[in-house]
Amino acid sequence: MTDPVPLTGEPLALDLVNTRPAGADLLSTVDALAAWLALEGERVPQPETLTAADLPPVHAVRDCAAIAIGHARRAGRPPEDALAGLTEAQRRAPAVKRLGWDGTAVTATPERTGRYGVRLAAHLAEAVADLLADPAVGRVRECEADGCVMLFLPAHPRRRWCSAARCGNRARVARYYARRK
Structure with missing residues (x-):
């Protein structure tokens, strides 16, 4: 089941x-891009x-990211392309x-040019x-809920779902109904 609202709050690479x-x-x-950027x-x-x-x-970046992160999180070598x-x-x-001056110190603000x-x-x-070069990439998991392919970086080793409110609740409700049958 795909939720039309993007899941956010993970590292930016995973949110993408x-x-x-x-x-x-x-x-x-x-x-849709504007809505995600606002989130x-x-x-x-x-x-x-x-x-x-x-x-x-x-x-294009999202496609490359999905492939590279998919390999790296399993300790595999991401494809060169x-x-x-x-x-x-x-x-x-x-x-x-x-470089600039804020009145008390020098500031360094990253800027990019172009479209x-x-x-x-x-x-x-x-x-x-940054995520690919971080050892934490090996801890990235895929949600365990049926039909969900969202990735997350668990803060707790027992975390199983991309979101407790989305997939966690669905899984708990499904277990409840299965026990009641």
Whole structure:
């Protein structure tokens, strides 16, 4: 069962991969991408405007992320083309730290140039790279609920579902009805 509202709150890389649950695409339109960006808030650069041209770079990073994370979480070697795709997305809009003064100290704010979709894709690819390089990637799990393919990074080793409110509740209700039969 696919919930039309994206699951958020995991590392950004997993939130991105989780926008494609069980064959659905929760970032298929400009409006859907805008809604997801609003849910992510300050974790992603917010757009001035979005166009259809912003979708393909984000989809490409998501596809590479899903493949690379899928291999890495099982201690496998991610395919070279997935890693190259993530690297290329970052290369298209590298972050340069703009130095400034806030009145008391020097500030360093990362900035990217180019079209918004390319900048967003670079930001997302960087988040994926950070997760792939983190030993925690080996702890990433897939939800145990029937039909759910969401990924999560458990804070507790006994966590079994992507969301206690979504899949956890469904599983508990199903167990309850099974016992009552």
